Amino acid sequence: MTWKQMFTSSIGQxxxxxxxxxxxxxxxxxxxxxxxxxxxxDNGEMFNTGxxxxxxxxxxxxxxxxxxxGIIIHTIQGLVLTAANNSKRxxxxxVEYGNRGSKWYSRSMGLLGTLLLLFLIMxxxxxxxxxxxxxxxxxxxxQEIDYSNGLGKQYHNxxxxxxxxxxxxLIVILYVLGCISLAYHLMHGFxxxxxxxxxxxxxxxxxxxxxGRGFAIxxxxxxxxxxxxxxxxxxx
Amino acid sequence: xxxxxxxxxxxxxxxxxxxAKGGFETYKVTDISSEMSFLEMIDVLNEDLIxxxxxxxxxxxxxxxxxxxxxxxxxxxxxxxPWKATTVCQLHMRAFKDGETIVVEPWRxxxxxxxxxxxxxxxxxxxxxxxxxxxxxxxGNAVDGxxxxxxxxxxxxxxxxxxxxxxxxxxAACKNSSxxxxxxxxxxxxxxxxxxxxERKSRAINMVAxxxxxxxxxxxxxxxxxxxCPKEIxxxxxxxxxxxxxxxxLSSDKD
Ligand code: HEM
Ligand code: SF4
Ligand code: FES
Numbered sequence: 001m002t003w004k005q006m007f008t009s010s011i012g013q014x015x016x017x018x019x020x021x022x023x024x025x026x027x028x029x030x031x032x033x034x035x036x037x038x039x040x041x042d043n044g045e046m047f048n049t050g051x052x053x054x055x056x057x058x059x060x061x062x063x064x065x066x067x068x069x070g071i072i073i074h075t076i077q078g079l080v081l082t083a084a085n086n087s088k089r090x091x092x093x094x095v096e097y098g099n100r101g102s103k104w105y106s107r108s109m110g111l112l113g114t115l116l117l118l119f120l121i122m123x124x125x126x127x128x129x130x131x132x133x134x135x136x137x138x139x140x141x142x143q144e145i146d147y148s149n150g151l152g153k154q155y156h157n158x159x160x161x162x163x164x165x166x167x168x169x170l171i172v173i174l175y176v177l178g179c180i181s182l183a184y185h186l187m188h189g190f191x192x193x194x195x196x197x198x199x200x201x202x203x204x205x206x207x208x209x210x211x212g213r214g215f216a217i218x219x220x221x222x223x224x225x226x227x228x229x230x231x232x233x234x235x236x
Numbered sequence: 237x238x239x240x241x242x243x244x245x246x247x248x249x250x251x252x253x254x255x256a257k258g259g260f261e262t263y264k265v266t267d268i269s270s271e272m273s274f275l276e277m278i279d280v281l282n283e284d285l286i287x288x289x290x291x292x293x294x295x296x297x298x299x300x301x302x303x304x305x306x307x308x309x310x311x312x313x314x315x316x317x318p319w320k321a322t323t324v325c326q327l328h329m330r331a332f333k334d335g336e337t338i339v340v341e342p343w344r345x346x347x348x349x350x351x352x353x354x355x356x357x358x359x360x361x362x363x364x365x366x367x368x369x370x371x372x373x374x375x376g377n378a379v380d381g382x383x384x385x386x387x388x389x390x391x392x393x394x395x396x397x398x399x400x401x402x403x404x405x406x407x408a409a410c411k412n413s414s415x416x417x418x419x420x421x422x423x424x425x426x427x428x429x430x431x432x433x434x435e436r437k438s439r440a441i442n443m444v445a446x447x448x449x450x451x452x453x454x455x456x457x458x459x460x461x462x463x464x465c466p467k468e469i470x471x472x473x474x475x476x477x478x479x480x481x482x483x484x485x486l487s488s489d490k491d
Binding site: 005006009013081087092197 | 249409411416460462464471474481
């Protein structure tokens with residue numbers, strides 16, 4: 001059994017999906033937690049200092065690379081698996097087996113993932129690009145802000161960028177749609193990932209199903225509330 | 237249960253051989269008893285066809301009591317028809333109403349090519365079993381049946397998995413044409429018992445390799461297989477298969 005045999009087998013490829021998927025879930029926990037600081041209503045001080053603190057840590061810089069790698073591997077492996085699976089029935093049925101005893105979102109992981117990918121491209125363009133690449137070539141850098149009357153440290157004002165981006169109702173709608181895709185992707189994906197890595201104890205699976213659904217709904221709703229609350233002017 | 241007779245319109249897939257292009261033929265059957273099984277209804281139609289000098293509809297069947305797994309028809313969009321936990325041979329005509337139109341198709345998957353009409357070639361399953369669905373036993377006198385202690389809970393789970401009749405409905409139902417419910421039932425059946433332990437790792441690796449080679453898809457845990465399985469094999473077995481395969485391939489020292 002070589003590594004290649006393992007990772008090119010059907011279960012090996014699913015294992016890659018599950019491991020990268022669970023990794024992306026842990027990233028979401030950090031991401032939603034940090035972003036929730038915008039609701040401190042302190043003109044972004046808590047959020048900007050938090051984001052700056054993260055950006056100054058080497059571990060986080062390394063994790064950023066791992067995160068990009070994770071998204072790319074998850075995406076490519078997901079699209080490869082979906083295409084392979086779709087090619088296994090060349091002659092289809094005349095009568096479709098309605099709901100197949102399954103949920104529509106479980107059957108649509110490829111589609112939901114593709115929507116997420118489109119969302120991520122837009123999202124990275126909105127925030128990651130100006131924050132990390134601002135100043136290079138023609139990319140407009142973020143403004144700086146100082147929270148101690150010109151005496152203290154200068155922070156990238158990512159908060160102001162959020163406020164500006166989310167003045168556009170179309171962008172707010174696209175973000176909310178992205179969050180809905182995420183919710184459905186995780187409604188299936190959270191529990192499924194643990195099944196894929198081999199968890200087969202019914203007691204834990206039941207627990208993970210509830211945990212996964214709760215996570216999918218709460219985290220996605222929290223993310224969706226960010227553009228909405230900024231657009232409606234609830235964030236000061 | 238009230239007994240009634242019915243007239244039905246059947247749209248049945250006809251295909252001369254593997255390479256022929258098939259198509260649906262429409263047949264009318266009359267005075268079908270609600271007490272008949274679905275296969276008996278097809279028998280009646282076939283007798284008419286034979287009397288008219290036509291080619292009868294080919295379909296697989298053997299035991300007609302829900303244990304051999306050979307009957308296989310995709311009826312009105314469902315493998316084995318509308319009843320839960322039922323093979324086609326155990327599906328009775330009281331599942332249908334007078335005047336209904338019923339569409340009957342063969343299992344569809346690249347790995348199950350249509351041989352003729354409703355008969356598909358399921359030898360891919362046999363080759364998967366040959367790759368590892370066996371155990372080693374000593375020859376000589378039969379040993380005492382209870383010489384190896386088995387935990388009751390494991391024995392029950394193993395027995396439930398062993399109920400799989402290799403009908404292929406799970407593949408037919410799955411949007412990925414995945415055979416993982418079948419393979420996981422066979423793997424679980426043997427992995428849960430001490431008798432299955434000598435080949436536990438190589439079995440998982442070899443059966444999965446054969447399953448992939450046969451061209452079945454990979455499971456995405458949607459649950460269509462479990463919903464359609466006539467023997468109610470649980471999808472949890474697939475998670476067990478994943479565990480068996482991953483631990484075997486991570487720890488295997490064969491290269
Ligand atoms: C924040 C982003 C994302 C997270 C947290 C995430 C999470 C997950 C999780 C946990 C799974 C379940 C894995 C399993 O069943 O074993 C999964 C499956 C999947 N993901 Fe994602 N995903 C994300 C983005 C994407 C993107 C951008 C794509 C791009 C196409 C994608 C495509 C898929 C596909 C096709 C599957 C189904 C694979 C299968 O069930 O075998 N995902 N995802
Ligand atoms: S798992 Fe169920 S549906 Fe699949 S082959 Fe076995 S008995 Fe048939
Ligand atoms: S004919 Fe044997 S299970 Fe139906």
